Amino acid sequence: MTAPVMEQADTNNQAAAGHLAAAGRWLFARGCEFRLGVVDVDALPPADRPEVAFAGRSNVGKSSLLNAITGQKALARTSNTPGRTQELNFFMLAPGLQAQGLEGAAWLVDLPGYGYARESKSRIAAWNRLLEQYLRGRPNLRRVFVLIDSRHGLKPNDLAMMDDFDRSAVSYQVVLTKSDKISQSALAAVTEQTLTALGKRVAAHPEILATSSEKALGIDDVRGAIAGLVELDALGYNRET
Numbered sequence: 001m002t003a004p005v006m007e008q009a010d011t012n013n014q015a016a017a018g019h020l021a022a023a024g025r026w027l028f029a030r031g032c033e034f035r036l037g038v039v040d041v042d043a044l045p046p047a048d049r050p051e052v053a054f055a056g057r058s059n060v061g062k063s064s065l066l067n068a069i070t071g072q073k074a075l076a077r078t079s080n081t082p083g084r085t086q087e088l089n090f091f092m093l094a095p096g097l098q099a100q101g102l103e104g105a106a107w108l109v110d111l112p113g114y115g116y117a118r119e120s121k122s123r124i125a126a127w128n129r130l131l132e133q134y135l136r137g138r139p140n141l142r143r144v145f146v147l148i149d150s151r152h153g154l155k156p157n158d159l160a161m162m163d164d165f166d167r168s169a170v171s172y173q174v175v176l177t178k179s180d181k182i183s184q185s186a187l188a189a190v191t192e193q194t195l196t197a198l199g200k201r202v203a204a205h206p207e208i209l210a211t212s213s214e215k216a217l218g219i220d221d222v223r224g225a226i227a228g229l230v231e232l233d234a235l236g237y238n239r240e241t
């Protein structure tokens, strides 16, 4: 008896994922614009619409993923120099749409990277303080995507940040990056290890996504995950179109 029920659940999940991927493509086809870079939490834009943030170690591929999901090669600055993105950069998704009289579907936030070599203690402290203040000031933050290099898996500073998210009940989802750099079997192994490590974490999303910005893999999955966090109906999205 259980097998057909499981199959039905799988079919329903696949259908839901398909709808979200379509919604994600619709949403991200409506463009994305850089609005402001913030170095001080006093300068944060109003917390009045859904927000998702991208966090992760320096050089993990945050800015590249933002460029890939928005289809704009130079939207967020990318570089080979770790620590390049020093501010919180706010991007307005679908600026031409409106919901509840407000412009845009959501804020996408490119957070400064952490954990690059030779980082001073004072810089680590400043990063921690900025993140803490940011999280405290953003009740509209729907999810943080925690980017993890698929070649390296979870590192101590990733775990420390997730501890903070668990403690402050900030929902987060792991996204493996640079999947083009490893074999399918290595990707399966790191996925399994990561899922096991996330199992007991209260604020972790139970699914993880594997992506390559370079080869455009998993990009619709990230778009779909974001589409599931915004007010699609209020923004005028019609499933049938």
Ligand SMILES: Nc1nc2c(ncn2[C@@H]2O[C@H](COP(=O)(O)OP(=O)(O)OP(=O)(O)O)[C@@H](O)[C@H]2O)c(=O)[nH]1
Residues within 6 Å of the ligand: 056, 057, 058, 059, 060, 061, 062, 063, 064, 065, 077, 078, 079, 080, 081, 082, 083, 084, 085, 112, 113, 114, 177, 178, 179, 180, 181, 211, 212, 213, 214, 215
């Ligand atoms: N092969 C491959 N390289 C990637 C991918 N994503 C990013 N990179 C490269 O990794 C480097 C760092 O990418 P960024 O997107 O700048 O990383 P970041 O996380 O924004 O870095 P910081 O802003 O310094 O924290 C760049 O050289 C990218 O071209 C990917 O999917 N595949």
Ligand SMILES: [Mg+2]
Residues within 6 Å of the ligand: 062, 063, 064, 077, 078, 084, 085, 110
């Ligand atoms: Mg960056």
